Amino acid sequence: VPIRDAVAEDWQRIWPFWHRIVAAGQTYVWDRDTAEARARQLWMSNESVYVVEEDGAIVASAYTRPNYGSGPSSHVANAAFMVDPDHAGKGYGRRLAEHALDRAKEHYRAMVFNAVVETNPAVRLWLSLGFTVIGTILRAFRHPVHGPVGLYVMYRDL
Protein backbone atom coordinates (compact mmCIF):
# COMPACT_ATOMS: atom_id res chain seq x y z
CA VAL A 1 0.00 0.00 0.00
CA PRO A 2 1.56 3.30 -1.05
CA ILE A 3 1.71 5.66 1.90
CA ARG A 4 3.26 9.06 1.35
CA ASP A 5 3.47 12.53 2.84
CA ALA A 6 0.44 14.58 1.91
CA VAL A 7 0.68 17.61 -0.36
CA ALA A 8 -1.73 20.54 -0.27
CA GLU A 9 -3.61 19.35 -3.35
CA ASP A 10 -4.55 16.11 -1.57
CA TRP A 11 -7.02 17.94 0.63
CA GLN A 12 -9.78 18.01 -1.97
CA ARG A 13 -9.73 14.20 -1.92
CA ILE A 14 -9.52 13.97 1.87
CA TRP A 15 -12.33 16.41 2.60
CA PRO A 16 -15.22 14.18 1.33
CA PHE A 17 -14.50 11.39 3.83
CA TRP A 18 -13.27 13.82 6.51
CA HIS A 19 -16.63 15.57 6.32
CA ARG A 20 -18.59 12.34 6.26
CA ILE A 21 -16.78 11.01 9.34
CA VAL A 22 -17.01 14.22 11.39
CA ALA A 23 -20.61 14.91 10.37
CA ALA A 24 -21.55 11.43 11.61
CA GLY A 25 -20.46 12.59 15.06
CA GLN A 26 -19.43 9.16 16.34
CA THR A 27 -15.65 9.28 16.54
CA TYR A 28 -14.30 12.84 16.63
CA VAL A 29 -14.80 15.70 19.07
CA TRP A 30 -14.77 18.25 16.28
CA ASP A 31 -17.98 20.09 15.53
CA ARG A 32 -20.15 18.02 13.21
CA ASP A 33 -20.74 21.17 11.15
CA THR A 34 -17.05 22.02 10.74
CA ALA A 35 -16.67 24.05 7.55
CA GLU A 36 -14.21 22.97 4.90
CA ALA A 37 -11.73 25.81 5.45
CA ARG A 38 -11.55 25.09 9.17
CA ALA A 39 -11.29 21.36 8.54
CA ARG A 40 -8.38 21.88 6.18
CA GLN A 41 -6.63 23.94 8.83
CA LEU A 42 -7.28 21.31 11.52
CA TRP A 43 -5.89 18.52 9.37
CA MET A 44 -3.40 19.81 6.81
CA SER A 45 -1.51 22.28 9.02
CA ASN A 46 -0.12 19.58 11.28
CA GLU A 47 3.57 18.71 11.48
CA SER A 48 3.27 15.50 9.42
CA VAL A 49 0.31 14.51 7.29
CA TYR A 50 0.13 11.18 5.48
CA VAL A 51 -2.17 9.73 2.85
CA VAL A 52 -2.81 6.25 1.53
CA GLU A 53 -3.40 6.28 -2.21
CA GLU A 54 -4.87 3.24 -3.93
CA ASP A 55 -5.93 3.07 -7.58
CA GLY A 56 -5.82 6.85 -7.82
CA ALA A 57 -8.05 7.38 -4.78
CA ILE A 58 -7.02 8.66 -1.38
CA VAL A 59 -8.51 6.09 0.97
CA ALA A 60 -7.06 7.18 4.34
CA SER A 61 -5.12 9.97 5.97
CA ALA A 62 -3.36 10.65 9.26
CA TYR A 63 -1.43 13.36 10.97
CA THR A 64 1.07 13.54 13.78
CA ARG A 65 2.11 16.56 15.82
CA PRO A 66 3.51 17.37 19.24
CA ASN A 67 0.77 16.74 21.80
CA TYR A 68 1.94 19.41 24.23
CA GLY A 69 3.78 21.89 21.98
CA SER A 70 7.48 22.58 21.82
CA GLY A 71 8.24 22.89 25.55
CA PRO A 72 9.11 20.44 28.35
CA SER A 73 6.82 17.74 26.90
CA SER A 74 7.85 18.09 23.28
CA HIS A 75 8.88 14.41 23.17
CA VAL A 76 5.24 13.30 23.27
CA ALA A 77 3.38 13.03 19.97
CA ASN A 78 -0.28 13.09 19.12
CA ALA A 79 -1.91 11.62 16.03
CA ALA A 80 -5.26 11.23 14.31
CA PHE A 81 -6.39 8.79 11.66
CA MET A 82 -9.25 8.60 9.19
CA VAL A 83 -10.12 5.84 6.75
CA ASP A 84 -12.71 6.52 4.08
CA PRO A 85 -15.74 4.46 5.21
CA ASP A 86 -16.10 3.20 1.63
CA HIS A 87 -12.68 1.58 2.03
CA ALA A 88 -12.99 0.31 5.60
CA GLY A 89 -11.96 -3.19 6.65
CA LYS A 90 -9.11 -3.51 4.17
CA GLY A 91 -6.28 -2.92 6.66
CA TYR A 92 -5.51 0.62 5.55
CA GLY A 93 -5.91 1.96 9.07
CA ARG A 94 -3.44 -0.51 10.55
CA ARG A 95 -0.83 0.04 7.86
CA LEU A 96 -1.20 3.80 8.09
CA ALA A 97 -0.86 3.64 11.88
CA GLU A 98 2.27 1.49 11.63
CA HIS A 99 3.73 4.01 9.20
CA ALA A 100 2.89 6.98 11.43
CA LEU A 101 4.34 5.21 14.49
CA ASP A 102 7.57 4.37 12.66
CA ARG A 103 7.98 7.94 11.53
CA ALA A 104 7.06 9.36 14.94
CA LYS A 105 9.81 7.25 16.53
CA GLU A 106 12.35 9.43 14.76
CA HIS A 107 11.32 12.49 16.78
CA TYR A 108 9.25 11.37 19.76
CA ARG A 109 9.42 9.06 22.75
CA ALA A 110 5.71 8.45 23.24
CA MET A 111 2.35 8.96 21.59
CA VAL A 112 -0.87 10.03 23.28
CA PHE A 113 -4.44 10.05 22.00
CA ASN A 114 -6.36 12.56 24.11
CA ALA A 115 -9.91 11.70 23.17
CA VAL A 116 -10.71 8.25 21.77
CA VAL A 117 -14.45 7.64 21.84
CA GLU A 118 -14.80 4.40 23.81
CA THR A 119 -17.28 2.94 21.32
CA ASN A 120 -14.99 3.58 18.35
CA PRO A 121 -14.13 0.24 16.71
CA ALA A 122 -10.59 1.59 16.20
CA VAL A 123 -9.96 1.08 19.94
CA ARG A 124 -9.21 -2.57 19.16
CA LEU A 125 -6.64 -1.50 16.59
CA TRP A 126 -4.89 0.85 19.03
CA LEU A 127 -4.78 -1.85 21.69
CA SER A 128 -3.34 -4.34 19.21
CA LEU A 129 -0.67 -1.79 18.30
CA GLY A 130 0.46 -1.51 21.92
CA PHE A 131 -1.55 1.45 23.14
CA THR A 132 -3.05 1.24 26.61
CA VAL A 133 -5.99 3.08 28.11
CA ILE A 134 -4.50 5.46 30.66
CA GLY A 135 -7.88 6.64 31.85
CA THR A 136 -11.43 7.48 30.85
CA ILE A 137 -13.18 10.84 30.88
CA LEU A 138 -16.64 9.58 31.77
CA ARG A 139 -19.64 10.71 29.71
CA ALA A 140 -17.48 13.24 27.92
CA PHE A 141 -18.78 12.45 24.42
CA ARG A 142 -22.41 12.75 23.33
CA HIS A 143 -22.78 9.90 20.87
CA PRO A 144 -25.76 10.18 18.52
CA VAL A 145 -26.59 6.47 18.93
CA HIS A 146 -25.19 5.42 22.31
CA GLY A 147 -25.75 8.63 24.26
CA PRO A 148 -23.09 9.86 26.67
CA VAL A 149 -20.00 7.70 26.39
CA GLY A 150 -16.47 8.01 27.70
CA LEU A 151 -13.36 9.39 26.08
CA TYR A 152 -10.25 7.27 26.52
CA VAL A 153 -6.82 8.78 26.97
CA MET A 154 -4.51 6.27 25.30
CA TYR A 155 -0.74 5.99 25.46
CA ARG A 156 2.13 4.15 23.85
CA ASP A 157 5.89 4.37 24.26
CA LEU A 158 7.82 4.82 21.03
Place this chain on the structure above:
Amino acid sequence: VPIRDAVAEDWQRIWPFWHRIVAAGQTYVWDRDTAEARARQLWMSNESVYVVEEDGAIVASAYTRPNYGSGPSSHVANAAFMVDPDHAGKGYGRRLAEHALDRAKEHYRAMVFNAVVETNPAVRLWLSLGFTVIGTILRAFRHPVHGPVGLYVMYRDL
Protein backbone atom coordinates in the same frame (compact mmCIF):
# COMPACT_ATOMS: atom_id res chain seq x y z
CA VAL B 1 -10.75 39.00 47.42
CA PRO B 2 -11.94 40.85 44.33
CA ILE B 3 -12.09 38.48 41.37
CA ARG B 4 -13.28 39.86 38.08
CA ASP B 5 -13.28 39.17 34.37
CA ALA B 6 -10.02 40.23 32.78
CA VAL B 7 -9.83 43.10 30.31
CA ALA B 8 -7.18 43.41 27.60
CA GLU B 9 -5.19 45.98 29.57
CA ASP B 10 -4.68 43.50 32.42
CA TRP B 11 -2.24 41.52 30.32
CA GLN B 12 0.72 43.82 31.00
CA ARG B 13 0.33 42.98 34.71
CA ILE B 14 -0.18 39.25 34.12
CA TRP B 15 2.78 38.80 31.77
CA PRO B 16 5.54 39.32 34.42
CA PHE B 17 4.42 36.35 36.54
CA TRP B 18 3.20 34.38 33.51
CA HIS B 19 6.70 34.63 32.07
CA ARG B 20 8.36 33.82 35.38
CA ILE B 21 6.24 30.72 35.89
CA VAL B 22 6.59 29.38 32.34
CA ALA B 23 10.33 30.18 32.14
CA ALA B 24 10.85 28.17 35.33
CA GLY B 25 9.63 25.13 33.37
CA GLN B 26 8.20 23.26 36.35
CA THR B 27 4.44 23.44 35.94
CA TYR B 28 3.41 24.21 32.36
CA VAL B 29 3.99 22.38 29.09
CA TRP B 30 4.38 25.63 27.20
CA ASP B 31 7.80 26.45 25.80
CA ARG B 32 9.92 28.11 28.47
CA ASP B 33 10.93 30.73 25.89
CA THR B 34 7.38 31.63 24.88
CA ALA B 35 7.41 35.20 23.57
CA GLU B 36 5.06 37.77 25.02
CA ALA B 37 2.81 38.06 21.96
CA ARG B 38 2.30 34.30 21.84
CA ALA B 39 1.76 34.15 25.59
CA ARG B 40 -0.92 36.82 25.39
CA GLN B 41 -2.66 34.82 22.68
CA LEU B 42 -2.44 31.59 24.71
CA TRP B 43 -3.93 33.22 27.79
CA MET B 44 -6.11 36.20 26.90
CA SER B 45 -7.89 34.74 23.88
CA ASN B 46 -9.70 32.09 25.93
CA GLU B 47 -13.44 32.02 26.46
CA SER B 48 -13.29 33.34 30.04
CA VAL B 49 -10.28 34.96 31.69
CA TYR B 50 -10.28 36.00 35.34
CA VAL B 51 -7.93 38.06 37.48
CA VAL B 52 -7.51 38.55 41.21
CA GLU B 53 -6.67 42.16 42.04
CA GLU B 54 -5.35 43.06 45.47
CA ASP B 55 -4.05 46.49 46.50
CA GLY B 56 -3.80 47.54 42.86
CA ALA B 57 -1.77 44.49 41.85
CA ILE B 58 -2.91 41.52 39.78
CA VAL B 59 -1.82 38.57 41.89
CA ALA B 60 -3.40 35.66 40.01
CA SER B 61 -5.20 34.81 36.80
CA ALA B 62 -7.12 31.91 35.30
CA TYR B 63 -8.92 30.97 32.14
CA THR B 64 -11.60 28.49 31.19
CA ARG B 65 -12.49 27.24 27.74
CA PRO B 66 -14.05 24.19 26.11
CA ASN B 67 -11.56 21.33 26.36
CA TYR B 68 -12.67 19.64 23.16
CA GLY B 69 -14.11 22.50 21.10
CA SER B 70 -17.72 23.13 20.20
CA GLY B 71 -18.71 19.63 19.05
CA PRO B 72 -19.99 16.46 20.76
CA SER B 73 -17.86 17.10 23.87
CA SER B 74 -18.60 20.80 24.23
CA HIS B 75 -19.94 20.23 27.76
CA VAL B 76 -16.42 19.56 29.08
CA ALA B 77 -14.37 22.56 30.19
CA ASN B 78 -10.66 23.07 30.57
CA ALA B 79 -8.96 25.65 32.79
CA ALA B 80 -5.54 26.94 33.77
CA PHE B 81 -4.44 28.91 36.81
CA MET B 82 -1.45 31.02 37.72
CA VAL B 83 -0.66 32.75 41.01
CA ASP B 84 2.18 35.28 41.11
CA PRO B 85 4.91 33.45 43.07
CA ASP B 86 5.41 36.65 45.10
CA HIS B 87 1.84 36.22 46.35
CA ALA B 88 1.78 32.45 46.84
CA GLY B 89 0.38 30.79 49.94
CA LYS B 90 -2.32 33.37 50.58
CA GLY B 91 -5.23 31.34 49.28
CA TYR B 92 -5.61 33.23 46.01
CA GLY B 93 -5.36 30.04 43.98
CA ARG B 94 -8.13 28.32 45.89
CA ARG B 95 -10.47 31.28 45.74
CA LEU B 96 -9.80 31.80 42.04
CA ALA B 97 -10.42 28.11 41.37
CA GLU B 98 -13.70 28.19 43.29
CA HIS B 99 -14.76 31.20 41.25
CA ALA B 100 -13.81 29.58 37.96
CA LEU B 101 -15.63 26.35 38.91
CA ASP B 102 -18.77 28.25 39.89
CA ARG B 103 -18.79 30.13 36.62
CA ALA B 104 -17.98 27.03 34.58
CA LYS B 105 -21.02 25.27 36.09
CA GLU B 106 -23.22 27.69 34.15
CA HIS B 107 -22.08 26.26 30.83
CA TYR B 108 -20.34 22.94 31.41
CA ARG B 109 -20.93 19.54 33.01
CA ALA B 110 -17.33 18.62 33.78
CA MET B 111 -13.81 20.04 33.87
CA VAL B 112 -10.65 18.32 32.68
CA PHE B 113 -7.01 19.26 33.21
CA ASN B 114 -5.02 17.57 30.44
CA ALA B 115 -1.49 17.99 31.74
CA VAL B 116 -0.93 18.57 35.45
CA VAL B 117 2.74 18.02 36.31
CA GLU B 118 2.66 15.40 39.06
CA THR B 119 5.17 17.29 41.20
CA ASN B 120 3.15 20.54 41.05
CA PRO B 121 2.10 21.50 44.60
CA ALA B 122 -1.23 22.61 43.13
CA VAL B 123 -2.17 18.91 42.77
CA ARG B 124 -3.19 18.97 46.46
CA LEU B 125 -5.47 21.92 45.78
CA TRP B 126 -7.15 20.21 42.84
CA LEU B 127 -7.70 17.06 44.89
CA SER B 128 -9.19 19.08 47.75
CA LEU B 129 -11.53 20.74 45.25
CA GLY B 130 -12.90 17.38 44.12
CA PHE B 131 -10.73 16.61 41.12
CA THR B 132 -9.50 13.06 40.69
CA VAL B 133 -6.52 11.72 38.79
CA ILE B 134 -7.98 9.85 35.81
CA GLY B 135 -4.59 8.65 34.66
CA THR B 136 -0.92 9.49 34.30
CA ILE B 137 1.12 10.01 31.15
CA LEU B 138 4.38 8.56 32.44
CA ARG B 139 7.61 10.54 32.00
CA ALA B 140 5.80 13.02 29.76
CA PHE B 141 7.28 16.15 31.37
CA ARG B 142 10.99 16.94 31.57
CA HIS B 143 11.28 18.70 34.91
CA PRO B 144 14.44 20.80 35.36
CA VAL B 145 14.90 19.54 38.94
CA HIS B 146 13.16 16.16 39.13
CA GLY B 147 13.89 14.89 35.62
CA PRO B 148 11.18 13.03 33.70
CA VAL B 149 7.93 13.11 35.67
CA GLY B 150 4.35 12.22 34.83
CA LEU B 151 1.50 14.37 33.61
CA TYR B 152 -1.81 13.77 35.35
CA VAL B 153 -5.10 13.96 33.55
CA MET B 154 -7.50 15.26 36.18
CA TYR B 155 -11.29 15.39 36.14
CA ARG B 156 -14.21 16.82 38.07
CA ASP B 157 -17.95 16.80 37.51
CA LEU B 158 -19.59 20.21 37.61
